[in-house]
Amino acid sequence: MLNKNVFLKKYFLMTRSEENYLKTIFHLGGGDSKSITTNAIAEQMETKPSSVTDMAKKLAEKGLVNYVKYQGVSLTNSGVKTALSIIRKHRLWEVFLVEKLDFSWDEVHEVAEQLEHIKSEKLIDKIDELLNFPKYDPHGDPIPTKDGKFQERDKKLLSEMAINATGVCVGVKDSSVPFLKFLDKNKIALGNSIKVLDKEDFDNSLRIQLEGKEIRISHQIASNLYVKKND
Amino acid sequence: MLNKNVFLKKYFLMTRSEENYLKTIFHLGGGDSKSITTNAIAEQMETKPSSVTDMAKKLAEKGLVNYVKYQGVSLTNSGVKTALSIIRKHRLWEVFLVEKLDFSWDEVHEVAEQLEHIKSEKLIDKIDELLNFPKYDPHGDPIPTKDGKFQERDKKLLSEMAINATGVCVGVKDSSVPFLKFLDKNKIALGNSIKVLDKEDFDNSLRIQLEGKEIRISHQIASNLYVKKND
DNA sequence: AATTAAATTTAGACAAAACTAAAAATAGAT
DNA sequence: ATCTATTTTTAGTTTTGTCTAAATTTAATT
The missing domain is CATH 1.10.10.10 (Winged helix-like DNA-binding domain superfamily/Winged helix DNA-binding domain)
Structure with missing residues (x-):
């Protein structure tokens, strides 16, 4: 060489x-x-x-x-900059896979792990544009901008919300395939409206209203779901 | 491991x-x-x-x-199958870059060289579907199907066409960046209608009608442009 | 058929990224 | 403060894919 x-x-x-x-x-x-x-x-x-x-x-x-x-x-500063540019690519590709190719959110990580290493600034900027400059990926994690800025959303774990508080599901803490598949199966998705109805002292399980329907979820689940509180 | x-x-x-x-x-x-x-x-x-x-x-x-x-x-048969699956991916990504991300045809090769190695059958099938199962890439080369079949188009070099013959520009033989840029600059694109008006014996240059407009092109160019003859 | 030129392979080396086993440094506990 | 358990590093090896230089085979020419 x-x-x-x-x-x-x-x-x-x-x-x-x-x-x-x-x-x-x-x-x-x-x-x-x-x-x-x-x-x-x-x-x-x-x-x-x-x-x-x-x-x-x-x-x-x-x-x-x-x-x-x-x-x-x-x-170092330079290291942070580089790390953010890779994370930016990873998350943008995840959005692309879900929005444009109908991947389910438990399928995107593995493919994005490969796509994030493609070297072309123009490519990722055009993908960003095609997706209309999304701010969050399919798991609710923020997407850094081209110049490395990003804002963590003001969010709370569902398990920490007060009774009668309402909000919108905005992210997951655990983004493992089994957890994401569980959410899919139980029709829990980002953007869903949530109201905490009741807490069970014995096992910390919750009774919640999800998009109007009343369901019961375990503490395990509630402590891995992020909610943005309504003001 | x-x-x-x-x-x-x-x-x-x-x-x-x-x-x-x-x-x-x-x-x-x-x-x-x-x-x-x-x-x-x-x-x-x-x-x-x-x-x-x-x-x-x-x-x-x-x-x-x-x-x-x-x-x-x-x-071997297995080797051909594998080669075709890589070529399929390369060419589908090229179409994607041009059709969905507005890359010019001289920019796609380098990025497609990277994208062709992404390992996900679902990904490339979904890209294929998103593009509506294209048969040819931006340079006019045929895209193999999932099961490895592909058909070379019935085409001729422009330099070999008879005077007064008409057809449509369907591909390039030389797909180097300089040649593709030259074509762009001179507004020659796939799909353009072509009629051979005259050949110059001295230097083998051609006078042609391109989308109605009369232009003169060198033998160099004419022997790197593929045309599908009108029947 | 022998000789020579060209093409091809072998042998040995290197860089990247990983590993194992052994040595060295640190931190925690008495 | 010393000893011990844990963490971390070093040294040496492996694999992949490349290289150079030397050896071998093939092809071409007389």
């Missing part, structure tokens, strides 16, 4: 693996200059701590993370 | 590099049980013959190519 390309690769071009590390570190909170341990990263990525150490050095070399031996890693 | 996965990887899962080799061998004619030399493949892929030899062995091991030392490679 040409010398110039070796240089570019070493300092500018991101590999898929590097992008995945940055994304994981961001999700573990490494964007707030908090140090994330190699163990935590390894566990999240289902890899070994020694592999994380290797990558930490490489990312530090590129100026994407701060890495101090035995002290874990945190993202 | 688990033993099962090693097995899957060795015999079933395709890497990006393997897919690119299969595609190249197909494009060089290796689908018609014709032997393609390692040199030809290396040149096309801008790599070295020794690298091709390595890959030839691996693909043979997977049953995707027939490889005899010093004799070159040809695709």
